[in-house]
Amino acid sequence: MTVLFPLIASEGGFGINLNLFETNLINLVIVIGVLYWFLKGFLGGMLERRRETILKDLQDAENRLKTATVELSKAQEELSAAQQKAEKIRQDGKSRAEAIRVDGEKRTIQAMAALKQDALADLTAEGARLAEQLRREAALSAIDKALAELPNRLDSKAQSQLIDSSISNLEDV
Numbered sequence: 001m002t003v004l005f006p007l008i009a010s011e012g013g014f015g016i017n018l019n020l021f022e023t024n025l026i027n028l029v030i031v032i033g034v035l036y037w038f039l040k041g042f043l044g045g046m047l048e049r050r051r052e053t054i055l056k057d058l059q060d061a062e063n064r065l066k067t068a069t070v071e072l073s074k075a076q077e078e079l080s081a082a083q084q085k086a087e088k089i090r091q092d093g094k095s096r097a098e099a100i101r102v103d104g105e106k107r108t109i110q111a112m113a114a115l116k117q118d119a120l121a122d123l124t125a126e127g128a129r130l131a132e133q134l135r136r137e138a139a140l141s142a143i144d145k146a147l148a149e150l151p152n153r154l155d156s157k158a159q160s161q162l163i164d165s166s167i168s169n170l171e172d173v
Helices: 004-011 025-153 156-172
Strands: none
């Protein structure tokens, strides 16, 4: 600070110069006025265009937000509908699978019953055929036995009576 004070003292002191021409105050006022008038139009126009651009960008962003919100809402509705449809398809698939399973069980039971019925019918038919064959064999055996014993038991008189009675039986028929 000691350096500053001698400088002020050597210049003649500190004071305000009110002479307009020496201080270039008029020139400064003119330059500032011209700059203000020129820059007001130029900078004002630039600032106004920038403001309009920013407002337009904000409006575009708001419009895109609204569009995106609407599309999101539609997408959520479609997703919900798709989920409901998928759930319905899943439920229909389950009920169809259950119906197919029940139908398969019924068909299997019916096929088994038909096989059992066929087996019983075959068994009954085979039993009847075997019974008939046994009766025939028994009858043939009895006839063979009777024919083998008949000549020993019948004399000519009994044989002639048997033939006469057989002929009379045939005439009655």
